[in-house]
Amino acid sequence: MFRTLTALALLAPLAVHAASKVHELTLDNGLKVVVKEDRRAPVVTSQVWYRIGSSYEYGGLTGVSHVLEHMMFKGTAKHPPGEFSRIVAENGGDDNAFTGRDYTAYYQNLAKDRLAVAFELEADRMRNLALPPAEFDKELAVVQEERRLRTDDDPQALTYERFNAVAYAASPYRNPVIGWEGDLAELKVEDLRNWYRLWYAPNNATLVVVGDVDAPAVFDLARKHFGTLKAEQVSAAKRRPEPPQPGEQRIRVKAPAKEPYLIMGYKATALGQPDTEEWEPYALEMLASILDGGSSTRLSRELVRGAQVAAEAGASYSAFTRLPGMLVMDGTPAKGHDIGDLERALQAQIQRLKDEPVGEAELERIRTQLIANKVYELDSVYAQAMQIGTLEATGLGWPLLDEYVDRLSAITPAQVQAVARKYLIDDNLTVAVLDPQPLAGDTATHAAKAGAVPHVR
Amino acid sequence: MSVSLRRSLSVAALALGLTLTGPAAAIPEIQTWETANGAKVLFVEAPDLPMLDLRVVFDAGSARDAGHSGLAAMTANMLTQGAGDWDADAIAERMESVGASLEASALRDMAFVASRSLTRGPALETALATFTKVLSEPRFADPDLERLRQNTLTGLRQEEQDPGTVAQKALYREIYGDHPYAGTPNGTPEGVIALTRDDLAAFHRQYYVASNAVVAMVGAITRAQAEAIANRVTAGLPIGERAAAPPEVPALAAAKAERIDFTSSQTHILIGQPGMRRGDPDYFPLYVGNHVLGGNGLVSLLMEEVREKRGLSYSVYSYFLPMRADGPFLMGLQTKNDQADQARDVLLATLRAFIDAGPSEKELTAAKKNITGGFPLRIAGNAKLVQYLAVIGFYGLPLDYLDRFTDRVEAVTAEQIRDAFARRLHPDRLAVVNVGARPGTVAKQGD
Numbered sequence: 031m032f033r034t035l036t037a038l039a040l041l042a043p044l045a046v047h048a049a050s051k052v053h054e055l056t057l058d059n060g061l062k063v064v065v066k067e068d069r070r071a072p073v074v075t076s077q078v079w080y081r082i083g084s085s086y087e088y089g090g091l092t093g094v095s096h097v098l099e100h101m102m103f104k105g106t107a108k109h110p111p112g113e114f115s116r117i118v119a120e121n122g123g124d125d126n127a128f129t130g131r132d133y134t135a136y137y138q139n140l141a142k143d144r145l146a147v148a149f150e151l152e153a154d155r156m157r158n159l160a161l162p163p164a165e166f167d168k169e170l171a172v173v174q175e176e177r178r179l180r181t182d183d184d185p186q187a188l189t190y191e192r193f194n195a196v197a198y199a200a201s202p203y204r205n206p207v208i209g210w211e212g213d214l215a216e217l218k219v220e221d222l223r224n225w226y227r228l229w230y231a232p233n234n235a236t237l238v239v240v241g242d243v244d245a246p247a248v249f250d251l252a253r254k255h256f257g258t259l260k261a262e263q264v265s266a267a268k269r270r271p272e273p274p275q276p277g278e279q280r281i282r283v284k285a286p287a288k289e290p291y292l293i294m295g296y297k298a299t300a301l302g303q304p305d306t307e308e309w310e311p312y313a314l315e316m317l318a319s320i321l322d323g324g325s326s327t328r329l330s331r332e333l334v335r336g337a338q339v340a341a342e343a344g345a346s347y348s349a350f351t352r353l354p355g356m357l358v359m360d361g362t363p364a365k366g367h368d369i370g371d372l373e374r375a376l377q378a379q380i381q382r383l384k385d386e387p388v389g390e391a392e393l394e395r396i397r398t399q400l401i402a403n404k405v406y407e408l409d410s411v412y413a414q415a416m417q418i419g420t421l422e423a424t425g426l427g428w429p430l431l432d433e434y435v436d437r438l439s440a441i442t443p444a445q446v447q448a449v450a451r452k453y454l455i456d457d458n459l460t461v462a463v464l465d466p467q468p469l470a471g472d473t474a475t476h477a478a479k480a481g482a483v484p485h486v487r
Numbered sequence: 488m489s490v491s492l493r494r495s496l497s498v499a500a501l502a503l504g505l506t507l508t509g510p511a512a513a514i515p516e517i518q519t520w521e522t523a524n525g526a527k528v529l530f531v532e533a534p535d536l537p538m539l540d541l542r543v544v545f546d547a548g549s550a551r552d553a554g555h556s557g558l559a560a561m562t563a564n565m566l567t568q569g570a571g572d573w574d575a576d577a578i579a580e581r582m583e584s585v586g587a588s589l590e591a592s593a594l595r596d597m598a599f600v601a602s603r604s605l606t607r608g609p610a611l612e613t614a615l616a617t618f619t620k621v622l623s624e625p626r627f628a629d630p631d632l633e634r635l636r637q638n639t640l641t642g643l644r645q646e647e648q649d650p651g652t653v654a655q656k657a658l659y660r661e662i663y664g665d666h667p668y669a670g671t672p673n674g675t676p677e678g679v680i681a682l683t684r685d686d687l688a689a690f691h692r693q694y695y696v697a698s699n700a701v702v703a704m705v706g707a708i709t710r711a712q713a714e715a716i717a718n719r720v721t722a723g724l725p726i727g728e729r730a731a732a733p734p735e736v737p738a739l740a741a742a743k744a745e746r747i748d749f750t751s752s753q754t755h756i757l758i759g760q761p762g763m764r765r766g767d768p769d770y771f772p773l774y775v776g777n778h779v780l781g782g783n784g785l786v787s788l789l790m791e792e793v794r795e796k797r798g799l800s801y802s803v804y805s806y807f808l809p810m811r812a813d814g815p816f817l818m819g820l821q822t823k824n825d826q827a828d829q830a831r832d833v834l835l836a837t838l839r840a841f842i843d844a845g846p847s848e849k850e851l852t853a854a855k856k857n858i859t860g861g862f863p864l865r866i867a868g869n870a871k872l873v874q875y876l877a878v879i880g881f882y883g884l885p886l887d888y889l890d891r892f893t894d895r896v897e898a899v900t901a902e903q904i905r906d907a908f909a910r911r912l913h914p915d916r917l918a919v920v921n922v923g924a925r926p927g928t929v930a931k932q933g934d
Binding site: 070103116121122123140144167171173287324327330341362398402406409468 | 584640751856
């Protein structure tokens with residue numbers, strides 16, 4: 031129930047459509063309600079987005095936002111543990127939640143006439159969560175299993191976690207969303223109670239509704255259910271700015287695995303950051319698409335198919351984050367090549383972006399895909415609500431929906447080259463390598479042949 | 488509780504100007520016909536968005552590998568690597584230059600080629616021209632085969648480092664033995680190493696034929712346009728023959744247990760047996776019953792017993808995967824190694840109790856409300872709908888399958904579920920797979 035690469039959903043372009051009708055209302059208690067009418071099917075998605083996530087956490091408390099997300103299903107005075115999901119299910123809906131670096135969000139997908147079910151439950155747990163200690167003990171164990179499943183036993187995920195921890199010195203993006211194992215073990219229900227009181231309030235949330243609804247009726251319903259909730263004193267989170275990186279950073283991650291894996295990240299910027307021209311994050315988005323915006327772009331064409339140095343290779347970046355992130359490339363070497371070959375090939379791609387302006391045809395292909403994707407995204411009310419919620423939670427605001435594609439399309443080859451030269455420099459680079467260790471059943475000769483150190487059993 | 492809920496519902500209905508008669512889901516009208524050379528077509532006109540989802544499926548999944556493990560998947564994967572005058576770069580460039588997507592892959596039963604494109608401007612024309620070539624004139628060039636072979640082998644090694652995938656493969660082997668469903672679509676390393684260009688070409692000749700194809704379309708085109716598109720994309724396919732039905736799946740004769748030592752902090756436990764096929768007479772009792780047992784996300788008996796009461800696993804589930812022959816019934820969880828036996832016992836005890844007692848009336852009613860109330864969500868969106876069309880066409884389900892779905896769910900009784908589970912599931916003849924470390928044998932990270 032959490033996503034680490036929160037912004038990937040936004041790498042694909044945002045929906046702007048002449049037909050899009052977005053309505054906004056802020057209640058007296060500060061709850062912002064954003065409604066987008068979409069009448070293609072008799073369904074609705076309701077999402078409550080809180081501006082709280084792992085990037086708000088500090089030492090010793092990592093993972094608290096995500097554990098609290100789990101506990102939001104464990105009842106209030108009015109609704110016993112588990113009742114939320116049972117009620118949604120009996121109304122034909124599905125529900126779940128996710129925690130990212132910049133937000134925690136709760137959603138219900140329902141037939142359009144059941145929206146009030148979602149509002150009643152979400153309003154109740156916005157201010158009245160019970161947090162019973164016995165439920166906390168069990169749910170913490172569940173989260174610890176989730177961590178083992180998603181990170182500890184997944185060598186690539188483990189490499190990514192350690193990569194972030196090394197790349198960022200001060201920025202809270204260094205911490206995993208699910209939390210460090212030791213912090214989870216020491217977490218107390220009181221920590222959650224404090225965290226809940228600090229951040230779960232109407233003035234720190236956005237309610238997003240997309241579907242076959244009328245905005246005025248949704249606003250009335252929101253007033254009825256959420257209008258009486260009390261606002262909270264919410265102080266702005268510290269930004270914890272990342273100091274300049276004094277030089278390239280490298281880490282080797284040893285874990286039981288069969289194939290090596292490489293991650294390279296350059297510290298970059300994001301929309302709304304000081305010392306950043308407004309076009310720079312858009313230029314970085316286009317740069318990432320030049321590398322990995324489909325099977326016709328450079329990493330697939332030149333590294334996977336052309337030079338055949340990579341079995342797979344990718345690049346990602348998001349302009350839409352609360353704090354500056356990275357342009358990240360990753361990959362697995364193809365047969366006959368090693369991690370060094372792959373890294374050199376990726377470095378050469380970066381160098382080329384600095385040396386040569388990208389071709390107009392390449393840029394045009396990406397613009398065309400951006401515009402097509404705007405149409406495709408209208409096929410899902412859930413995806414549309416996700417975009418609105420993400421923009422709200424990162425403080426950028428949903429009106430960017432209607433500007434995003436134009437801003438991207440305006441980026442020139444010179445601007446792509448400029449951000450490559452400014453941000454993709456060695457001193458901004460962190461490299462992580464997964465060094466495969468033997469798995470149970472591997473023979474000693476096999477391990478020796480791979481040049482690996484035997485894992486401690 | 489339920490009283491306050493009902494009250495708020497009626498208020499909502501008033502506020503939204505709706506009635507409480509429930510969602511009158513507009514079931515889309517499915518049109519069907521055959522192309523000039525005999526491929527079955529299913530089409531839903533969806534004029535709201537200027538786009539077309541096109542999905543052509545063939546009875547050409549890994550069940551057709553016939554001793555060449557990985558052949559079906561390699562054939563499907565190679566389609567986009569070169570066709571007619573175009574190499575992989577040209578195909579990718581043609582589709583992406585008009586904002587279209589193209590994907591080809593193989594599962595156990597079916598292989599599919601799918602595309603999404605805009606219907607305006609030159610986009611549709613370029614996408615269809617490319618799609619047509621990919622379907623009927625793949626090159627299967629040796630250098631491309633060699634590259635995909637090596638990358639597939641890399642992918643197979645990555646699967647070996649994932650305990651969940653290792654467990655899933657082992658369970659299918661245990662359930663299916665010599666049956667073609669035993670293998671995994673991506674194949675074995677030995678099989679993939681042995682594949683030749685001739686194998687792929689012969690497989691394509693035999694199975695990528697009109698009689699073995701279903702064309703599914705959802706989009707902003709008219710019936711006349713849809714007919715022309717279906718004829719066009721299949722025109723290069725020979726009429727050929729429909730693939731024979733896969734062999735019957737024998738029931739397990741005895742309980743089976745496989746334990747695989749793995750360097751992991753968790754043990755993955757998977758339990759299964761042959762389940763049911765598409766169009767199975769017991770489909771609805773088994774489907775609704777499983778919804779109660781472990782099919783419904785956060786609300787199921789397994790979720791309650793394993794996660795909510797005991798905190799043993801993050802994810803726990805059960806499902807029937809209906810296929811042309813009996814697909815599997817499968818249940819699974821993951822838990823830290825020293826809890827593996829306890830978790831397995833809870834899983835089995837919950838299954839036995841459900842087979843013995845069936846669902847309570849309350850549980851059955853709740854499951855039906857979830858399935859029928861959520862029906863509009865299942866078919867909302869062209870992406871979901873085109874997959875339903877492909878499944879309906881491929882498995883020969885009745886065209887009114889979607890129209891009758893909720894009525895047939897409503898008609899299921901607790902007794903029917905008890906009866907069907909008792910006849911179809913055999914708790915004494917299950918395959919049980921454990922993949923993990925014996926407690927105390929794996930050092931923690933950092934030690």
